[in-house]
Amino acid sequence: MLPNSWFLPFGLDKLFKSLAAEKQRKLPVLSLEEHEKYGDTYAQYAGGLFTILTRDPRNIAALLTKQFPKFGYGPIRHNCFAPLLGDGIFTLDGSAWEHSRKLLAPIFHKPNFPAFETIEGHVQDLFSAIEANDDMNHIDLRPLIYDFTLDTATDFFLGKSTHLLKSRSESPSVPKPYDLGSTFSSAFNTAVSWTATRERFKAFYWLVNPREFRSSCSSARHSLKNMILDGIIHSRDIQHSALNDILSKLELNIYRARDELINLIFAGRDSNASLLCWVVYALAREPIIYSRLRKEVIAKLGQRQPTKKEINEMEYLDFVVHETLRLFPAVPINGRLCLGGDTTLPVGGGEDGEKPVYVPRGTLICFSTYGTHRSKKLYGEDVGEFKPERWKVKGVRERGLDYSYHPFSAGPRRCLGENYALMLTKYTVCRFVQRFEGVTSVEDEGSDWQGRIRYQIGLTMAPDDGVVVNLRP
Numbered sequence: 259m260l261p262n263s264w265f266l267p268f269g270l271d272k273l274f275k276s277l278a279a280e281k282q283r284k285l286p287v288l289s290l291e292e293h294e295k296y297g298d299t300y301a302q303y304a305g306g307l308f309t310i311l312t313r314d315p316r317n318i319a320a321l322l323t324k325q326f327p328k329f330g331y332g333p334i335r336h337n338c339f340a341p342l343l344g345d346g347i348f349t350l351d352g353s354a355w356e357h358s359r360k361l362l363a364p365i366f367h368k369p370n371f372p373a374f375e376t377i378e379g380h381v382q383d384l385f386s387a388i389e390a391n392d393d394m395n396h397i398d399l400r401p402l403i404y405d406f407t408l409d410t411a412t413d414f415f416l417g418k419s420t421h422l423l424k425s426r427s428e429s430p431s432v433p434k435p436y437d438l439g440s441t442f443s444s445a446f447n448t449a450v451s452w453t454a455t456r457e458r459f460k461a462f463y464w465l466v467n468p469r470e471f472r473s474s475c476s477s478a479r480h481s482l483k484n485m486i487l488d489g490i491i492h493s494r495d496i497q498h499s500a501l502n503d504i505l506s507k508l509e510l511n512i513y514r515a516r517d518e519l520i521n522l523i524f525a526g527r528d529s530n531a532s533l534l535c536w537v538v539y540a541l542a543r544e545p546i547i548y549s550r551l552r553k554e555v556i557a558k559l560g561q562r563q564p565t566k567k568e569i570n571e572m573e574y575l576d577f578v579v580h581e582t583l584r585l586f587p588a589v590p591i592n593g594r595l596c597l598g599g600d601t602t603l604p605v606g607g608g609e610d611g612e613k614p615v616y617v618p619r620g621t622l623i624c625f626s627t628y629g630t631h632r633s634k635k636l637y638g639e640d641v642g643e644f645k646p647e648r649w650k651v652k653g654v655r656e657r658g659l660d661y662s663y664h665p666f667s668a669g670p671r672r673c674l675g676e677n678y679a680l681m682l683t684k685y686t687v688c689r690f691v692q693r694f695e696g697v698t699s700v701e702d703e704g705s706d707w708q709g710r711i712r713y714q715i716g717l718t719m720a721p722d723d724g725v726v727v728n729l730r731p
């Protein structure tokens with residue numbers, strides 16, 4: 259062991275510390291502890307990069323909005339993600355990113371997007387897959403939720419769903435309806451997991467390049483290309499799908515369309531699945547909140563399907579979803595590289611940390627959404643409690659304005675899928691509470707359930723031990 263005053267070169271000590279926390283599935287907890295110890299903004303040399311870590315909303319506001327042109331993803335992020343995501347909205351900067359955003363944004367602004375009839379079909383597949391289980395007292399919903407969000411994302415974006423859930427509830431003798439989908443899904447899982455490990459190595463990402471990573475990326479990309487071709491040939495709904503819009507704007511260039519779509523499918527599957535997993539995970543440990551939510555939904559709808567207007571009128575449902583995004587943001591820690599010359603961020607410098615902090619070109623700024631959302635200074639002593647009612651006191655809009663709440667990021671790179679994610683989640687949660695009178699965790703964890711959480715940090719955050727619950731229809 260090294261004495262405290264020694265440091266490994268290239269910030270390798272910090273890198274090893276985060277890898278150790280990652281192994282224990284406690285990486286976000288480490289980031290929070292370090293902010294409590296060193297302050298809301300501090301600097302370190304980590305993984306070969308001079309890094310400023312911040313959870314101060316004033317710095318985050320500057321980084322994402324006012325000083326946006328000075329910062330970007332940079333070449334490390336591009337090269338780290340590109341084997342899987344290619345040249346798409348999550349890997350590009352500058353004019354190439356702008357082009358990609360202009361191409362994709364109209365998909366999300368269509369009046370009927372996301373169509374509730376489409377979601378309803380997949381919700382029914384989810385219930386059938388749940389009810390096909392022999393033991394409703396012990397069922398892990400996490401894999402089903404990931405299938406659900408891939409089925410919906412492919413339906414919306416390719417015009418043809420992978421229908422992974424349908425194949426779960428059918429007998430093994432029935433041929434799988436859409437095998438390309440399962441090939442894509444399993445290759446994609448492996449590739450996402452390796453990409454996340456590469457990202458953790460920062461400037462040394464290139465050291466993580468095993469055969470399994472390379473082959474899973476090429477298999478995911480190849481099967482998606484075939485799904486696109488299949489969609490073009492067989493889908494009756496293609497003219498309404500994002501695929502159609504993208505292909506026509508890209509003059510039928512299948513390879514570019516594939517890169518744009520793999521980015522959308524990644525966000526549509528993983529971020530949505532993260533949110534849905536955490537909502538059910540939290541509700542299963544908070545029976546009073548579950549029954550209050552159920553009361554609101556049943557009083558409004560009975561057992562019928564909600565309309566968009568009705569979804570927007572349910573206040574407690576909104577609070578539950580935002581409280582989940584506060585404590586368990588799908589992207590807990592994010593980063594930007596200073597690309598546009600030396601600059602400053604508003605706070606973090608000087609003795610009291612209230613003066614601007616100098617940011618040399620090439621600095622990585624890591625901003626912790628998880629850390630901001632769990633700051634006592636911003637949310638009070640009960641910051642760690644799952645308490646939906648808190649949103650009545652200071653609302654989502656107000657907290658968005660001062661950046662104390664930013665699960666969907668902000669500024670020109672704000673999440674394009676925010677409304678889609680909120681609608682899909684709220685619709686699904688509504689139907690879930692209508693269907694199940696009770697949901698409880700299989701472990702009796704008491705009030706300190708958050709202390710025992712193990713976090714899986716892929717490119718998004720999910721409960722590492724799954725969402726294992728007992729369901730009462």
Ligand code: HEM
Nearest residue numbers: 522525526529530533588589665666667671673674675679
């Ligand atoms: C709960 C669900 C979601 C959360 C919490 C979330 C969060 C975020 C965050 C934090 C970013 C910024 C990423 C960065 O700065 O590196 C982002 C970007 C983005 N999100 Fe989401 N997202 C969610 C769901 C979705 C969905 C369902 C889609 C659509 C399929 C989507 C599409 C996008 C896109 C295209 C961007 C890139 C925007 C750009 O760089 O211009 N997101 N999202």
